[in-house]
Structures are given as C-alpha cells and as structure tokens.
Amino acid sequence: MIMAGKKLKIGIIGGSIGGLVTGIALQKSGHDVTIFEKTGEKLKDRGAGIVLQQDLINFFQQYNISDIESINVPIYQRVYLDRNGSKIRIDNTEQEMTAWGTIFHKLISYFPEDQYKYGYKFTNLSQDKNQVIAEFDNGESETFDLLIGADGTNSTVRKSLFPQISHHYAGYVGWRGIVHETELAPNILKEFTDRFTFYSMQNSHILCYLIPGNDDKVSVGDRRLNWVWYWNVQEGQEINDLLTDINGVKRSGFVAEGFVKPRYIKAQKDIANQVMPSIFKELIGATTNPFIQPVNDLSVTKMYLNRVVLIGDAAFTPRPHTASSTAKAVDNGVSLCQMLNEYPDDMEQALAIWEQPQLHRGNYLKNKGITLGNQSQFGISSLEF
Numbered sequence: 001m002i003m004a005g006k007k008l009k010i011g012i013i014g015g016s017i018g019g020l021v022t023g024i025a026l027q028k029s030g031h032d033v034t035i036f037e038k039t040g041e042k043l044k045d046r047g048a049g050i051v052l053q054q055d056l057i058n059f060f061q062q063y064n065i066s067d068i069e070s071i072n073v074p075i076y077q078r079v080y081l082d083r084n085g086s087k088i089r090i091d092n093t094e095q096e097m098t099a100w101g102t103i104f105h106k107l108i109s110y111f112p113e114d115q116y117k118y119g120y121k122f123t124n125l126s127q128d129k130n131q132v133i134a135e136f137d138n139g140e141s142e143t144f145d146l147l148i149g150a151d152g153t154n155s156t157v158r159k160s161l162f163p164q165i166s167h168h169y170a171g172y173v174g175w176r177g178i179v180h181e182t183e184l185a186p187n188i189l190k191e192f193t194d195r196f197t198f199y200s201m202q203n204s205h206i207l208c209y210l211i212p213g214n215d216d217k218v219s220v221g222d223r224r225l226n227w228v229w230y231w232n233v234q235e236g237q238e239i240n241d242l243l244t245d246i247n248g249v250k251r252s253g254f255v256a257e258g259f260v261k262p263r264y265i266k267a268q269k270d271i272a273n274q275v276m277p278s279i280f281k282e283l284i285g286a287t288t289n290p291f292i293q294p295v296n297d298l299s300v301t302k303m304y305l306n307r308v309v310l311i312g313d314a315a316f317t318p319r320p321h322t323a324s325s326t327a328k329a330v331d332n333g334v335s336l337c338q339m340l341n342e343y344p345d346d347m348e349q350a351l352a353i354w355e356q357p358q359l360h361r362g363n364y365l366k367n368k369g370i371t372l373g374n375q376s377q378f379g380i381s382s383l384e385f
Contacts, residue, residue, distance in 0.1 A: 019312075
C-alpha cells in the first residue's frame with residue numbers, strides 16, 4: 001500500500017497486457033484504478049508467441065499471479081538450419097516461451113472484474129494542473145488524477161498528446177501461424193521440440209518454437225507451434241493490398257486469422273515450397289489460417305505531458321526481433337507505480353524521474369530492432385540514426 005499522500009484516481013486506456021500489468025501494480029498499491037477497453041467483449045487470443053522475459057517473470061512472482069512452470073514451454077537450444085535442413089549451428093541456451101493469450105488470461109483473472117470496462121473507446125482528453133478528463137465515444141466522460149495510455153501502436157491517447165508522431169512501416173511483414181503439435185508428423189515435431197529453430201535466406205528468415213495450447217496447457221500433446229516468417233513487401237499498393245482483408249477492410253495493426261485473402265496464403269505457401277527446408281515446408285503447409293503483422297517503427301521523445309502518461313507500444317514499438325515489447329511494457333508500468341509511491345505528493349517529480357530510464361530503454365530497443373531487422377531483411381550491416 002502507499003505509505004503517504006492521497007490515493008490517486010487513475011484511468012488506463014487499453015486493456016491488453018501492458019494495461020493490466022500497470023493496473024494490477026497500481027491497484028495493489030492502494031490506488032483507485034479503472035481500465036477502459038474499446039472492444040465490447042473479452043479480448044480474443046491473438047495466437048502470438050512471446051519470449052518470457054525476466055521482467056514478466058518477476059511480476060508474476062511478486063504478485064503471486066501464477067507459478068512460472070504453468071505458463072511456459074522451456075527450450076534448451078537455438079538451432080540454425082541450412083537449405084537442406086542440416087543443423088549448421090547449435091547454441092545451448094535455455095529460454096521460456098509462452099503465448100499472449102496465456103499471459104492475458106492470467107492477468108485479467110487477477111484484476112478486479114468491476115474495474116475493467118468493456119466497450120469504452122477513448123476519443124479525446126482535456127487536462128489542467130489538477131486533473132485530466134477522458135472522453136469516450138459512448139458520450140461518457142470521467143475525471144482522473146492521472147490518465148495512462150496503454151493503447152498500443154495506434155494509440156489514440158498519444159495522438160491526443162502528440163499528433164505529429166505516428167508509426168512508420170519498416171518495409172516488411174511478419175507472416176505468423178499456429179499449429180497444434182498433434183497436427184504434425186512425429187518426426188517433424190521432434191525437430192522443433194525443446195528448440196528455438198531458425199532458417200535464414202536472402203533478405204528473409206523464419207523461426208519457430210513451442211508455446212502453450214489453446215487452453216493454456218503446457219503438457220506434451222497440448223502445446224502449439226508458433227512460427228514467424230519475415231517477408232519484404234513494398235510500401236504503397238503492395239502492402240495496402242496485402243493488409244486489406246477478405247471483407248475489403250484495410251487493416252493497420254494486423255490481419256487476423258481467417259481474414260487474410262486466400263490467394264495471398266496460397267502464394268506464400270508456394271514460396272515456402274520453393275525456398276524452405278522440409279520441416280518448415282511441412283509446418284507452413286499444416287497452418288490453416290496464418291495471419292499477418294506489418295513491422296512498424298514508432299518512438300516518442302516524451303512519455304508524459306502533465307497528467308497523461310504513455311506506456312508500452314503507445315510510446316515505443318520496437319521491432320519484434322528484440323523479443324522485448326512485452327517486457328518493456330511491464331517495466332514501464334511497474335516503474336511508474338514505484339515512482340508514484342515514492343513521491344506520493346509530487347506527481348511531476350515522480351513522472352520526471354520515471355521517464356528518463358524508460359526513454360533510454362525505449363530508444364535502445366528501437367535502435368537494436370532496426371539494426372537486427374535491416375540486417376536480416378535488407379542486408380544492411382550498419383545504420384546511422
């Protein structure tokens with residue numbers, strides 16, 4: 001609980017992992033927290049794998065949310081293949097792998113149900129030195145001591161604060177897919193089990209690892225294989241067509257499972273058959289509904305303005321090669337809570353001290369992601385920022 005100063009009334013825009021982590025930390029510190037999620041129902045499993053970084057492990061342990069063994073599938077090697085499927089490099093390294101849905105289900109079950117509001121789409125804000133008012137598209141508004149934007153790369157909160165800042169397309173997408181382990185032949189599954197498997201080709205690469213199953217089980221026979229294939233797509237008409245779903249709707253964040261145009265799925269599977277080692281051909285061939293995420297770059301120069309704060313991908317969207325987007329959001333939220341508790345009667349000082357290391361980490365991950373991505377996708381070995 002907070003030791004001094006008043007209890008803050010805090011609103012969080014965005015009910016995904018970053019918003020929930022921040023909400024839990026603040027609520028457990030004694031603050032009055034409400035999370036506003038724009039969708040009208042519980043967020044669906046996005047089918048994406050996550051590398052379980054130490055920030056998230058520490059958070060789960062600190063708040064006794066779940067034992068780590070029940071949410072992760074461990075890997076013990078990084079294996080790199082050549083075109084024939086032969087192992088050209090093996091690194092003995094242990095990592096924990098999980099899934100977006102698994103983490104989300106644990107967090108939302110932990111956060112008070114009556115303080116998580118569905119169907120509240122944030123539209124605008126106004127603030128002065130004492131309060132901030134959030135407005136929603138249902139005509140409602142609410143006043144807070146602090147408003148937190150945890151609403152992702154396309155953050156409406158960020159647009160309200162810094163309308164000149166937007167994300168930039170990096171020139172390639174991640175084709176992603178999920179396959180239940182029972183849907184692969186045993187000899188193929190064996191090649192992916194206990195491993196983080198990579199195959200690199202000219203201006204592209206693919207990776208795969210096991211994650212918890214649809215019901216979040218981690219036992220053998222219940223798990224899924226998560227793969228990501230980075231593929232260059234030209235800006236303009238080419239990417240616009242790819243991100244237009246089967247209903248003719250242009251998507252900006254991702255084209256979900258079941259909404260990618262069949263002709264693009266067929267074309268990508270044909271490419272896989274031409275360029276992939278056999279185990280990746282089998283994996284992609286077994287994927288019924290792959291989905292697409294464009295790779296974007298986004299960064300801010302400030303993470304707060306008066307009484308409004310940006311966290312997670314709303315402030316920095318690092319490229320996925322860093323495997324740190326979720327961990328960064330956790331650090332943003334937990335550190336914010338710590339500073340508010342340390343300076344309970346001086347919010348400006350708390351936010352100023354909180355912001356500097358978060359900006360440093362965000363910029364480091366941005367630059368690291370750009371370097372890694374441009375090396376693999378465009379053959380660029382060094383960059384000037």
